[in-house]
Amino acid sequence: MWTMSCCGDNMLEKAQDRLTPQGALYRNLQHFVNEDGNYVFCRYWEPETPPRALVMIIHGAGEHSGSYMNVATMLVNQSLFVFSHDHVGHGQSEGQRLNVSNFSIYVRDCVQHINMMKYRHPDLKIYLLAHSMGGLVAIYVIHDRPDDIAGAIFIAPLVAVNPESAKPWKVFCTRLMHHLVPNMPLGSMNPHWLSRDENEVTNYYKDPLCYHGAMKVGFAAVLLNAINGLKNVLVTITTPVLILHGDADKLCDIRGSYIMYEMVASTDKTLKVFEECFHQLHKEVPDVVKEVYALIEMWLNDRLPLPK
Numbered sequence: 001m002w003t004m005s006c007c008g009d010n011m012l013e014k015a016q017d018r019l020t021p022q023g024a025l026y027r028n029l030q031h032f033v034n035e036d037g038n039y040v041f042c043r044y045w046e047p048e049t050p051p052r053a054l055v056m057i058i059h060g061a062g063e064h065s066g067s068y069m070n071v072a073t074m075l076v077n078q079s080l081f082v083f084s085h086d087h088v089g090h091g092q093s094e095g096q097r098l099n100v101s102n103f104s105i106y107v108r109d110c111v112q113h114i115n116m117m118k119y120r121h122p123d124l125k126i127y128l129l130a131h132s133m134g135g136l137v138a139i140y141v142i143h144d145r146p147d148d149i150a151g152a153i154f155i156a157p158l159v160a161v162n163p164e165s166a167k168p169w170k171v172f173c174t175r176l177m178h179h180l181v182p183n184m185p186l187g188s189m190n191p192h193w194l195s196r197d198e199n200e201v202t203n204y205y206k207d208p209l210c211y212h213g214a215m216k217v218g219f220a221a222v223l224l225n226a227i228n229g230l231k232n233v234l235v236t237i238t239t240p241v242l243i244l245h246g247d248a249d250k251l252c253d254i255r256g257s258y259i260m261y262e263m264v265a266s267t268d269k270t271l272k273v274f275e276e277c278f279h280q281l282h283k284e285v286p287d288v289v290k291e292v293y294a295l296i297e298m299w300l301n302d303r304l305p306l307p308k
Contacts, residue, residue, distance in 0.1 A: 020092045022208070032116065034088065034109050041065070041092035042085040042113070045072040051081035052304045053125045053150070054117055058110060058141075059084065060132030060158075061223075062098055062189065062211040064091025071129065071282050074293050078300060079307040081121065085113055087137075091209045098211045099219050103226035107140040114141070114148060125150035127300065132252055132279065133158045136226055139260075143233045151240040151268075151303055153296055155281050156249055158223070159230060159256025188214045193250045193279055200283040234260055240268035242299045244292060246277030246284070270299070 018026045018039055030042040043065045055075050057068045065084035072082045087106050088095035100106065114126060127150055130138035135157025142149050191204045204210055241264060245257040254273065261271040272295060277284050281292045 021094070021097075022092060024092070029092065031093075032085070032113065034105075034112060036088075036105070038088050038094040040085050040088060040094070040109060040113075042083065043072075045076045045082040047076045047079045047081060049079045049307055051121070051124060052079045052307060053081070053127055053300075054121055055080050055082045055127045055129055055300075056110070056114060056117070057082060057084040058128060058130040058134035058138050059087065059090070060134045061215075061219075062090070064209045066091065066209060067207070068131075068282075074297070075129070075300075078297055080127075080300070081124070083113065083117055085109070086209075090211065097213065099216060100222060103136075103222050104140070106137045107144060110137060110141050111145055114145065118148065125304070128152040129155070129296070130157065131155040131282070133223070135159070135252075136223070136230075139230065139233060139237070140226070142237050142239050146237070146239060149239050151300075152242070153299065154241060154243045154257070154260070155292075156245050156252045156279050157243065157257060157260060158252045159227065159234075159260045160253040161224075161227065186215050186217055186220055188212070189251065195278050195280045195283045195285075196276075197283060197285050200280065231263075234263035235265055237264045238266050240303065241266055241270070242295070243269070243271045244274065244281055244295065245271070246274045246279065246281055248276050249279045251279045 020026060020029065020039075020041065026039050030044060031039050032042060034040050057065065057072065059065055059067060064086045068084065072084070075082045086093040088109065089097050089099055117126065126148055128138045128141065130152065132155070135154045136159065138152055138154065139157070139159075142152060191201050194204060195201060205212075243257050243261055245254045247254050257271060261269060274281055274284075274288060274291075277288055281288060283289065284292070
């Protein structure tokens, strides 16, 4: 069992009876305690052979680290040590569901987890693999810790919202209501926008760790503020990046990936667009998933030593 805390042994002792939102004891689960005292559930996938590098998976809004089992398996098969956690308010971590007072909390917790892994594996490079809102988090993580991140893979990063949601009057109303009625629901995400593979849509419906409720005004405003701050952040990024996006994505506008590709200062950057594909390229129809995995493997292998 791997339990880590930024708060010392006393905090760990108090975890003996602390329960996840699903009623499991944190003392039986891998977790760390963030700076706010929230318990953050973690997952680790370690290869049988000596790892070539570390890869942190950063999940998107409403999902959780367990949504990436297949991606993690693919990476582990490349002799990579994969780690991830459920953002606060997600999955098996504490916190109000799909709600956070400041976007920087997600970034701060990722940096804390990275520090933990650096301490345990000081000689290994760290790569990020981030999807959707996780991509937005990853951009800020790289900005905060550029020397710690050797490269990043983005799948449909949240850099621009879809045009319908980005209409000026809607943005104005969201910001206004954020101060008046932050808990007012805005509506739920259509799961059929995630993938053209109906099995994946069904899996999402049935996953009790995914959030199936409505997004609230307050959370939407937090995301908009983080997106608006990107214009001063993207230009500072020199880390190698691979950006993958489906041109039929109705959740994260593909224009954001074009903007990101143009603005990042990295001399090692690649953008691959998948025609007629939806939001979760790693859970698309089998032929697309196979191509996505092959691209990720090739990109990493070009930048890492061969497995021993």
